[in-house]
Amino acid sequence: MLSVEQNERITRVGPGTPMGTLMRRYWQPVAGEAEFVDAPTKRVRILGESLTLFKDKSGRYGLIAQRCPHRLVDLATGYPDAEGLRCIYHGWKFDTAGNCIDQPAEPADSTFKDRVHITSYPLEVMGGLIWAYMGPEPRPLLPRWDLFVMNGVFRQIGATVLPANWLQCQENSADSWHAMFTHGWYANYLIDRSESRGEAVNPFMRSTAAMFTNNPDERHAYERAEYGMLKRRIRRGETEEAHGWKTGHQMLFPNYVRIGKKGWYAFQMRIPMDDTHTWHLHYEVIDPGPDVDVPPQSVVPMFEVPVMEHPDFILGQDYVAWHEQGEIADRSQEMLGQSDEGVILLRQMLLEQIEVAERGKDPINVFRDPAKNESLSLPTEHYGDFSDYKDGAISYYDTGRYGYIDEIEALYQQAKQRALQKK
Ligand code: FES
Ligand SMILES: [Fe+2]
Numbered sequence: 001m002l003s004v005e006q007n008e009r010i011t012r013v014g015p016g017t018p019m020g021t022l023m024r025r026y027w028q029p030v031a032g033e034a035e036f037v038d039a040p041t042k043r044v045r046i047l048g049e050s051l052t053l054f055k056d057k058s059g060r061y062g063l064i065a066q067r068c069p070h071r072l073v074d075l076a077t078g079y080p081d082a083e084g085l086r087c088i089y090h091g092w093k094f095d096t097a098g099n100c101i102d103q104p105a106e107p108a109d110s111t112f113k114d115r116v117h118i119t120s121y122p123l124e125v126m127g128g129l130i131w132a133y134m135g136p137e138p139r140p141l142l143p144r145w146d147l148f149v150m151n152g153v154f155r156q157i158g159a160t161v162l163p164a165n166w167l168q169c170q171e172n173s174a175d176s177w178h179a180m181f182t183h184g185w186y187a188n189y190l191i192d193r194s195e196s197r198g199e200a201v202n203p204f205m206r207s208t209a210a211m212f213t214n215n216p217d218e219r220h221a222y223e224r225a226e227y228g229m230l231k232r233r234i235r236r237g238e239t240e241e242a243h244g245w246k247t248g249h250q251m252l253f254p255n256y257v258r259i260g261k262k263g264w265y266a267f268q269m270r271i272p273m274d275d276t277h278t279w280h281l282h283y284e285v286i287d288p289g290p291d292v293d294v295p296p297q298s299v300v301p302m303f304e305v306p307v308m309e310h311p312d313f314i315l316g317q318d319y320v321a322w323h324e325q326g327e328i329a330d331r332s333q334e335m336l337g338q339s340d341e342g343v344i345l346l347r348q349m350l351l352e353q354i355e356v357a358e359r360g361k362d363p364i365n366v367f368r369d370p371a372k373n374e375s376l377s378l379p380t381e382h383y384g385d386f387s388d389y390k391d392g393a394i395s396y397y398d399t400g401r402y403g404y405i406d407e408i409e410a411l412y413q414q415a416k417q418r419a420l421q422k423k
Contacts, residue, residue, distance in 0.1 A: 002331040002347065010350045011165050011328050013272040014048030019350070022254065022357040023047055024135035025366055027142045028271055029281065030063060030123075031130045032157050032302040040080040045273040047134060051119070052076050054085040061125065062096030063132050065118040069100075094118060127283070128155060128300025140366045145252070146377045147265055147285045154294050154411060156403040158282035158305040158315075164323040166255060166272040167350075169280060172318055173257035173268070174342035176220045176233050176249075182317045184212025190310055190317075204393050205312050221245075222342040224349070227365055227378065228253035231342060250378045253349060253364050258378050263287055263389075263415065265380060268315075276327040280305075282315060286408050288415035289386065303403050313401060386415035387423060 002010075009018040030044045031053055042053045043066070050066040052075040060083075068075055068087040075094070078085045084095040086102070092113075093102035098120030100113040121132045122139060127148030133139045162169065172178060187209035194201050219234040229251040233244040240246065243261075250258045255270045264286055271279040282305060288294065311317050336344065353363040367373045389412050394405055 007331040018354045027131040029129040034302040043076045048274045056080045063121045154286040155300045157302045160280045160305045162278045165328040166270045166278040168322040169270040173251045174346040288411040291418040292414045387419035
C-alpha cells in the first residue's frame with residue numbers, strides 16, 4: 001500500500017510533477033510515420049501537454065505549441081509550407097524550432113516576428129515512430145532498442161488510447177500472476193459465455209486459455225536488471241531450465257515491456273498522454289528468420305486496437321483490468337499480498353529513480369555513449385522452431401488479428417516450409 005502522496009508522485013505526469021520530471025528524461029513516441037501519409041498534422045497529447053505535430057513539405061517534422069500565439073487558433077488545422085507550418089487565420093508561419101518566420105499581414109519592415117517563439121521540442125524518427133524529447137538539455141541519445149532497428153523484419157504498430165493512468169498498464173508487467181487468471185480463468189469464462197450464446201470462439205483463444213489453466217504458474221521471481229526488471233516464471237511440471245525461468249521476461253524501465261518468442265517479438269509501450277489517458281502501443285516485429293525474404297515496408301503500418309467489453313484476445317483482456325482499476329487507481333486503498341512483490345519492486349524503483357531525476361542525475365535507461373547505443377538487445381525467450389508454427393495462430397497473438405494478418409501468416413508459412421524441408 002502507498003500513501004496518497006506516494007501515489008501522486010508515481011502517477012501524475014504533468015510539467016513539474018515528480019513523475020513528469022522522470023518521464024521527461026526519456027524520449028517519448030508521439031506519432032507513427034504512417035499517420036503522416038495522408039495528413040500534415042496531428043494533435044498530440046503527451047505528458048499532460050497539448051501540442052501540434054506537423055510535417056512540412058520538405059519532410060521535416062516539428063512538434064510545437066498547440067495554438068497560434070496570434071489569436072489562438074489550433075495549429076493542427078494549419079497547412080504545411082516548404083519550410084514550416086502556416087496558421088489558417090492570418091498566415092503566421094512557424095518553423096520546426098517554434099520560431100515565427102512569417103507574418104504576411106504585418107508591415108514588410110516589421111521585426112515583430114523575430115520576437116515570437118512558441119514551445120517546441122526536438123524530434124527524431126526511428127522504427128516508424130516519431131520520438132520527442134521534452135526534458136532538460138543536454139538531451140540523451142534516442143535509445144536504439146533492438147526491435148526498432150532490426151533489419152529484414154516485418155513491423156506493425158497497434159495503437160490504443162486507454163482511458164486510464166499509464167502506471168496501471170505498466171504495473172501489469174510486474175504482475176506475472178495475473179496471466180493465469182486474466183488469460184486463463186477469465187478467458188474460459190468468456191468462452192463459455194460465447195458458447196452459451198451460440199457465438200464462434202477463436203480456437204487459439206481456447207487453446208491458450210486451456211494452457212494457462214491446465215499448466216498453471218507455480219513460482220514467480222522478480223529481480224532488478226540492467227534495463228529494468230527481470231521476471232521469471234515456472235509452470236507446473238517445469239524446472240529452472242525452462243525458458244520462462246532461465247531467460248525470463250524483461251520489463252523495460254520505466255514504461256515498456258518486452259514480450260514474444262522466436263519469430264514474434266513486441267514491446268508494449270505505455271505512453272502517458274496525461275494523468276488519465278495512456279497511448280498504448282503494441283510494437284510488433286515479425287522475424288521469419290534468414291531463410292525468408294521479407295518485402296521492404298515503405299512505412300511501418302499502424303492500426304487501431306479496440307477496447308472491448310468482452311475481449312477475445314489477450315491484450316484486450318489486460319485492457320479491461322487496467323482501465324477498470326479506475327482513471328488513477330487509488331493505491332492508498334489496496335490490499336497487497338506476497339504475490340504482489342513485483343508490483344512493490346516496480347514502485348520502489350520508480351520512487352528511487354524520481355529522486356535521481358529530481359537531483360538532476362541520469363536515471364536508468366538514459367544513454368549518452370553512442371557505442372553502447374549501437375543496438376540495445378534484450379534476451380528473449382526463444383523456444384520452438386518454425387516447423388511447429390500452428391497455422392493461423394497469429395489470429396490470437398494479441399493485436400495480430402487487427403493488423404496485417406495475411407502478410408504475417410504468409411511469412412510464417414514460408415518459414416515453416418523452409419524449416420520442415422531442413423528436417
Ligand atoms: S490566429 Fe494564427 S495567424 Fe492569426
Ligand atoms: Fe496480461
